[in-house]
Amino acid sequence: MSNTNKKNQLPGWSIFPAVLVLIFGILIGIYYTIFSDETIATDYKEKADLLKIEAKFDMVIPQRTPDAITNGEKLYSQVCAACHGQDMKGGVGPNLIDNEWRNPPAKETHLFKLVWNGIPTGNPPMPAKGGRMDLTSEQIWQILYYLSSKNKNIEKDAVPNQ
Template sequence: MAEYNDEIVHECDGIQEQDNKLPQWWVMLFKVTIVFAVIYLLWFHVLGFGKLSAEKYEDEVSRAEAAQAARQAAALANMDLTMPSLEAAVLSEGSELYSTYCASCHHSTGRGLIGPNLTDNAWIHGAEFADSMYVIENGVLEKGMQAWKSMLSLRQRHAVASYIYSLRGSNPPEPRRAPQGEVVPGSDSPTFQL
């Protein structure tokens, strides 16, 4: 222990100052903080071994994004293919397939060209989602609608069927192909049978 000396070395306005050594424990603590600061500086800022908050944040965000993508993939993998899906990923895949394989006959808007209008409430082969799936799978060969089962996988047929489902009731600009088949009230809505 440092010696305690109560000699007053300075006094001003009644405030007295003594000149004693600081306690050893206090000095040690002070030195430790200096050593710590040097190591900290080297570790985080010079050598870059430690991650700063911004990097940790980036890490967490990319981990969360990967987890989100995995969840979405799992949700798509477990999707019920007997029902139309309005998932953005499904519709964008369906939209691409539609412009590649279907738009030439059903028009890019679905309003019909060689093939019937897919946006109205009249259906030759049935208004339900399962009916569209069936026609897309097996086609109507004698009318020029080919069977897509060898060209498109079940998942792709589901995506394109979901896409045309989403076009229902979209009222594309004229000239629309006149309604063909049986009118099924309410079937010109993307929420029909959902």
């Protein structure tokens, strides 16, 4: 009688570790679903909020003066010409002096976003803010004033805030 009982209990005990592993797995699953996703989501949202604040206070849109355009020309030579050509006729990056745009519309406010954020899908990728130069918003607007002084197809829609 007791022999039969032992035989019946053996499968029950041998399944114990498997049940433990299962419970552990479920707990980890619950932990990642409830806590981690939320943490990542909150973290991401906080960063997005920070970026918006930064952009709001950081943004300098200078006056369209001859000095700003001259400075833009210098910066263009230093930062952009390597890819877009000194004459803006293109190189590894597209021509910026014609009226063909891979990323329309051709207006300063839109081009600002492209240069500020970069174009990671480009071949080669266009670095954000001119890459290592880490251009300020003021410098990027100056470059765009220079571009739109050369390329009349670019709509001059920047609204200076200085």
